[in-house]
Amino acid sequence: xxxQFNGMKKMSNINIFLHIFSSLLTTILLxxxxxxxAKKIDLVDKPNPRKKHNGNIPLIGGIALFSSLLINGYFFxxxxxxxxxxxxxxGGIILLGSIDDKFxxxxxxxxxxxxxxxxxxxxxxxxxxxxxxxxxLRLPSDLDFLSIPITILFxxxxxxxxxxxxxxxxxxxxxxxxxxxxxxxxxxxxxxxIDLIFITSLLIVxxxxxxxxxxxxxxxxxxxxxxxxxxxxxxxxxxxxPNVHNFFPIQPVEILWIVAIPLLDFYSVILxxxxxxxxxxxxxxxxxxxxxxxxxxxxxxxxxxxxxxxMALLSIGMVISSYGSHFSxxxxxxxxxxxNYFMKHAWVxxxxxxx
Numbered sequence: 001x002x003x004q005f006n007g008m009k010k011m012s013n014i015n016i017f018l019h020i021f022s023s024l025l026t027t028i029l030l031x032x033x034x035x036x037x038a039k040k041i042d043l044v045d046k047p048n049p050r051k052k053h054n055g056n057i058p059l060i061g062g063i064a065l066f067s068s069l070l071i072n073g074y075f076f077x078x079x080x081x082x083x084x085x086x087x088x089x090x091g092g093i094i095l096l097g098s099i100d101d102k103f104x105x106x107x108x109x110x111x112x113x114x115x116x117x118x119x120x121x122x123x124x125x126x127x128x129x130x131x132x133x134x135x136x137l138r139l140p141s142d143l144d145f146l147s148i149p150i151t152i153l154f155x156x157x158x159x160x161x162x163x164x165x166x167x168x169x170x171x172x173x174x175x176x177x178x179x180x181x182x183x184x185x186x187x188x189x190x191x192x193x194i195d196l197i198f199i200t201s202l203l204i205v206x207x208x209x210x211x212x213x214x215x216x217x218x219x220x221x222x223x224x225x226x227x228x229x230x231x232x233x234x235x236x237x238x239x240x241x242p243n244v245h246n247f248f249p250i251q252p253v254e255i256l257w258i259v260a261i262p263l264l265d266f267y268s269v270i271l272x273x274x275x276x277x278x279x280x281x282x283x284x285x286x287x288x289x290x291x292x293x294x295x296x297x298x299x300x301x302x303x304x305x306x307x308x309x310x311m312a313l314l315s316i317g318m319v320i321s322s323y324g325s326h327f328s329x330x331x332x333x334x335x336x337x338x339x340n341y342f343m344k345h346a347w348v349x350x351x352x353x354x355x
Contacts (some may be wrong), residue, residue: 023200034060055214062224068201097223118155161266162229173206253325257317261310264339
């Protein structure tokens with residue numbers, strides 16, 4: 001079922017159809033036009049020893065996704081104050097990522113701009129994680145003065161976590177789809193119109209990302225993976241805010257489980273590079289998806305397995321969270337240790353899964 005978020009009225013079936021059809025058509029047209037332009041201005045990803053794809057692939061998936069949100073949001077009159085701020089700050093993320101795709105921006109500059117955009121979004125949208133959610137334990141749950149720093153950290157980490165996980169075709173997009181759709185499976189809430197446009201547009205982008213034809217294939221680019229992380233971070237924070245009835249559509253601690261694999265892999269990679277005393281921004285092929293590919297799984301099978309694990313962790317997290325936020329946090333910390341153990345023994349476990 002689909003309804004508007006933040007107390008808006010449920011959409012009619014005809015409006016649902018129009019949103020889906022318009023988003024689908026708009027995204028396809030944008031991909032065709034932007035692919036042509038990208039090849040003309042050399043906004044493409046070229047094969048090299050680390051990148052094994054065929055041909056020069058346009059880095060326009062994120063631009064098409066963002067543009068579809070903007071166009072359809074305007075066309076269907078969905079751009080209220082909150083959506084306008086989200087799209088505006090997201091535009092900053094897209095611009096930064098596109099420049100990085102073309103010219104390779106220094107990571108410190110990228111980080112500073114991401115922090116600034118996160119701070120602007122928090123201030124204008126008045127969103128922040130004020131507590132971790134209810135718990136039967138008589139333990140403090142309010143974050144007090146840590147509220148804003150933790151919220152900024154979450155947004156910036158998720159932006160970069162989706163960028164890190166975007167190493168094989170379709171993985172970042174599919175994990176993003178599971179992160180947007182997943183919470184609705186376990187709640188009585190309906191999809192918002194913006195979520196519906198995002199899901200439809202991202203499905204089309206993912207379809208072209210999976211294409212084996214170099215003429216049709218596109219990549220998200222840093223612009224796309226960063227925008228996906230930003231969009232999901234902001235919308236999840238919005239859904240964790242109490243409304244006038246003091247009802248949380250999702251508990252703040254549940255956010256960790258919704259984006260579990262991107263967060264776990266990000267932490268694991270950062271920790272591994274820190275231990276090896278190499279720059280944390282240095283690319284390598286030791287992410288979870290690279291392990292599956294090197295063992296012998298196909299790209300699509302690796303995506304299916306990793307996304308399924310993410311959905312399984314979401315399900316587990318929702319169940320654990322129902323017993324209290326403190327239990328959920330302890331369980332997620334345990335998941336971090338288990339994930340690191342898996343990565344240390346990845347070859348053995350991946351071969352076992354393959355057999």
